[in-house]
Amino acid sequence: MKKLLNLLGAFGLVVSTSTAVIACGTKPTEPGTGSDSDYLKLIEEFKNDLQLLTDNYWKEINSNFFDITNNNESLYTFINQKNITNLVKENGGTLKGDVLSDDNKKYLISDINKILNTKQMEDYYNNNVNKEKYALLIEDINFYTGFEPDWSSLEINYTDDGLTNLRENNSSFMSYINLNLNLKFVYKDSNKQETEYILPKRFIFTLTSNQLLIDSIKNLEKNIANDYYLSGGKYSWIDKEKYNFSNKEDLSKIFSPSNEDLRSIYENDDKGFQIDIINFMKENYFRDINGVPLEFQGNIIFDKFLSQDSVKSNSRKDMSLAKADDLKTYNTIFSKMEKNQKAFLFNQETDINQEMYSYLKDEYLKFYDSYSSRNKNSLATIENNSNKKLSSDKQQAFENSIETGQVKLKGLSLNVSSTYVHPINDLSIFVSFAVSNSETKESRNDYRKSELFGAMYHNLQLGIKTFQEVFDIQARNGNDSNLPIARFSGRGISSSGALDNIWNGIRVSGNQYYTNLNESLNLRSSSLDKHRDVLLETGHQSLYNWTINGSIPVGSSEIKKTTWTYMQVNNSGVIIKGYYYGGDESIFWNFQQNFININFKIDGIWKQRNSVIIEKTNKTTRSNGN
Incomplete structure (x- = not known):
């Protein structure tokens, strides 16, 4: 028919x-396979998933990025104490840039293949990517095609006067190889043409005679993200107190924070974050290394924020323009939004838009409860993986969470001497955002007093205002x-x-x-x-x-x-x-x-x-x- x-x-x-x-x-x-908009969104999600999978794989093979040297034997062709020492001496100091011979490049690539276990890496992508979701992009193709070194980024250095081990009270040989790898993937675009996607990933290999140093860095890289969060690290629990908001309406900006907003918190707070996180690292991962010179290189340490989940409007409400009140709501969005009533926000009588206020007071706890349920499941996973529990003094802050994600950091290193700075892989810390970490459930559930509701209302108002101003x-x-x-x-x-x-x-x-x-x-x-x-x-x-x-x-x-x-x-x-x-x-x-x-x-x-x-x-x- x-x-x-x-x-x-x-x-x-x-x-x-x-x-x-x-x-x-x-x-x-x-229609074909869907709109270009849907297809572009699918590609964007595919790329994001590849980044997450790559980060997870790096953590899974974390121990591969370290080796102990005894100056006689090595698992690798290029990466050994003698070769690194000779190259740096011949160069008169830190070796930088595209300066290796073709043979040395070949040997280093061979070593990197062993370290990454490239066959296992390919299997990891194939076994963990959502093939059903991304069938349009990767069906019938090998979507991971290998890596290509960015030789211009190469940096190699060593020192014989490394960090002192408190247990043995002796210095150590330390060296590193720092190289950006371009991981290569392909997918089918909307025209079914294979398109290449390059994902840059930093490769840092540590060769040292200090087993304690290896254990300390491995422990740091593997656990810092969740440990700092679960222990109640104050920069993992962000609320309005960390922002310089001048009025209540500015609380709208605590939702969907921009990288620039967060940069000011993690870089400009009188180095408060740097001091706090480094002290945490020293106490938890480097306790047995004498005066470990752990620091960030320069002031640019914040990379970006990757949101994991947030309070959002995931339940739809149906309205009809045939109903007078619904038509007013429609016109507030698609005609003109005005402050046309007084009502209570933050327990103070305030000029508001009645239509948006009425809509949100009926919906905001649904949005919050849905997110809160997901966030509890996320915490259970983190606690299980870490074999630790959330600090008891952060339980109330957890209940007030409106968004979680990861703040990615860069530039952490061991500043051993004026001629030797040992890089550490880029790290992340898990973070939670709240309007107020200390709001009580009683206050949160009373929209007239609730800081959560008040901030959500101002964000709703800002979002519609911006929509109207863009169009x-x-x-x-x-x-x-x-x-x-x-x-x-x-x-x-x-x-x-x-x-x-x-x-x-x-x-x-x-x-x-x-x-x-x-x-x-x-x-x-x-x-x-x-x-x-x-x-x-x-x-x-x-x-x-x-x-x-x-x-x-x-x-x-x-x-x-x-x-x-x-x-x-x-x-x-x-x-x-x-x-x-x-x-x-x-x-x-x-x-x-x-x-x-x-x-x-x-x-x-x-x-x-x-x-x-x-x-x-x-x-x-x-x-x-x-």
Whole structure:
């Protein structure tokens, strides 16, 4: 029957039970493997997973990056005390850059293959990547193809006057090889063409006569991430006290923190973090090495933050523009957001937007409870893997967590002398964020007093404000669901001029599949990426979604992936060009950010041919100056 309907649709001869409709324009076509937006997201997740797998593999083979030398025997062709000593002496000091002979390069690559156990490494990727999830990208191909050294990054050095072992009271031979490896992967792009992805990874090998030094560094690299967190390290438990917020509204920025926000905490706090973390390392991993000169090289020690999980709007609420209160909520997002009521935030009467306030007070504990449950499971895994328990004085801070992840650090080293600085692999510490680490459950659950609710409200307000400023959303006319149902100029705060207009990237499919339009409204296409970045970063959002969905078929809870309406872009904006079969009585528009996730049901407008759905307007000057 479906094939017959498609065939009839191709000739524009579909007849509904109530009326005859000639389907104007393009015949409906089946989508391919998904929208470019979905495919790009899948590629992004694949690359992130490869980074995580690589970090985990490095930890798994951690002991391979160290060897004891007795000056006579070695497991390796290139990496031995005699060879390293001769090379550094011949060079007159630290050997840097692409200076090795072809033979020495060959020998070092052979040693690296042994250290990495490259066959095991290939199997590790194959056995641990989610092949079902990434079938479109890696099916029928060997996606890991090997590594290539970046010889320009090579650094080799040694010293005979190494660290003193308190147990034996003698100095040691120390040496290292530091080299960046470009790990090479391939995947299929949306055109089924194999595309290479290069993942840089630092390779540091330590050759020394000091077994205690090896044990200490191995213990540090393997355990610091979770040990510091579980012990209650104060820079693993971040809340508002670590920020220089000037008012309550700034608490919106504690969600989806930017790398620049965190850099100030980990680098500019009068070196408070450096002092704290190094003292922790010395006490826990280097206690038996006399005066271990552990320090970060320079002040640039923060690399980036990798979020693991956070409070988010993972439950959807359905609304209808046919209902007056729901229409007000819709217009707050897609027309104009105003402070139109007084209510309590942080136990103080404050001017607020009633629609967003009412929505969030009903939803915020659902979002929090869902995350909290996942976070408890995550803690159980960490405690089990570490064979340690979370410090009792951090239980309340744990209950207040809103996000977890890893802060990646760089530049840690052993500063042995003016001529010898021994590098240590880049490290991470597990961190938790909270609005307030000390808020009680009673306060958290009372939205009028809750610091969690207050901060979430301000983040919700900031996210919508930024969305409106990026698109330059303009007020709709009327107080009903009449067309147009959205208006914007496309020349907002992310645009650099008249030619830099979001409308230049708005595309439609020309049939009932709305993937191109959704990709455009989501700012997911390559031409619109920068606008999405501004929306997320300025609004402190980790989520942004504006999509069109079909109606819900009778007897089903799942929204259709298609509509019977097809659209077109012209100088007026996005218009209804026509429809197939009986057309659509209703279509859903989904809007999602950190703390809002609403499906708006829009009825009764989808058969008005050539009507403007989204109007392209002239740029306006906003009252806030943007």
